[in-house]
Amino acid sequence: MLIIGIAGGTGCGKTTVVNQIINELPPDEVGVISQDSYYKDTSNLSYEERTKINFDHPRAIDFDLLASHLEMLKNGEPIHQPVYSFVQHNRTKDTVLTHPRKVMIIEGILILTNQEIRDMFDIKIFVHADSDERLIRRVRRDINERGRDIDEVLNRYQTTLKPMHQQFIEPTKEYADIIIPNNKYNTVAVDIVRTIINERL
Numbered sequence: 146m147l148i149i150g151i152a153g154g155t156g157c158g159k160t161t162v163v164n165q166i167i168n169e170l171p172p173d174e175v176g177v178i179s180q181d182s183y184y185k186d187t188s189n190l191s192y193e194e195r196t197k198i199n200f201d202h203p204r205a206i207d208f209d210l211l212a213s214h215l216e217m218l219k220n221g222e223p224i225h226q227p228v229y230s231f232v233q234h235n236r237t238k239d240t241v242l243t244h245p246r247k248v249m250i251i252e253g254i255l256i257l258t259n260q261e262i263r264d265m266f267d268i269k270i271f272v273h274a275d276s277d278e279r280l281i282r283r284v285r286r287d288i289n290e291r292g293r294d295i296d297e298v299l300n301r302y303q304t305t306l307k308p309m310h311q312q313f314i315e316p317t318k319e320y321a322d323i324i325i326p327n328n329k330y331n332t333v334a335v336d337i338v339r340t341i342i343n344e345r346l
């Protein structure tokens with residue numbers, strides 16, 4: 146199994162890059178895991194309390210569960226990947242049965258901050274986009290797709306996203322084997338990653 150980690154700040158285009166990579170690969174040979182699925186279960190908190198969680202700090206992520214799931218996949222066992230709701234700010238009761246594939250892609254803002262997870266990756270990729278570009282994309286996406294309003298997105302950006310990005314996410318660029326510049330769509334970089342994967346398949 147080839148395990149690829151794709152990190153980068155919010156809105157840099159991780160999900161878009163992942164979709165571009167897997168688009169032309171055989172669907173039964175590639176699987177995707179999102180770090181967002183591994184936000185800790187916070188059912189013990191009220192909705193109001195959950196809105197105040199710092200979702201951009203590594204402690205918000207259940208890295209133990211993610212590590213054990215990656216271990217299971219490596220051993221050829223399927224996992225029940227949790228499903229997260231950005232509207233409820235919590236894990237749902239659903240899970241997605243995820244089978245081991247020849248190539249597993251793990252994407253998320255904080256996945257390179259955890260050494261145990263980092264050491265499981267065969268290839269580490271960091272997607273870079275400038276912070277103004279990321280903020281513009283984040284505002285659009287969170288309003289259109291995640292049920293947020295402009296004040297919520299901008300407050301969150303100032304109070305947590307920006308400082309957490311500087312403290313935890315940007316420094317993990319140094320662990321990357323490949324850095325993809327993604328201020329514009331970068332088909333050349335995506336083709337290179339696809340070629341590497343095809344060689345391994």
Ligand SMILES: Nc1ncnc2c1ncn2[C@@H]1O[C@H](COP(=O)(O)OP(=O)(O)O)[C@@H](O)[C@H]1O
Binds near residue numbers: 159162
């Ligand atoms: N290179 C790009 N140029 C313009 N818009 C982009 C680019 N990459 C992604 N987007 C858009 O930006 C938003 C956030 O992208 P997404 O892939 O969800 O980022 P991430 O997963 O890193 O948060 C989406 O609406 C997506 O369509």
Ligand SMILES: Nc1ccn([C@@H]2O[C@H](COP(=O)(O)O)[C@@H](O)[C@H]2O)c(=O)n1
Binds near residue numbers: 159184201232233235
């Ligand atoms: N309830 C939540 C949980 C997370 N977020 C934000 O999602 C971002 C990570 O997802 P990307 O697709 O952008 O990589 C992260 O910056 C969290 O702030 C949220 O808004 N609400």
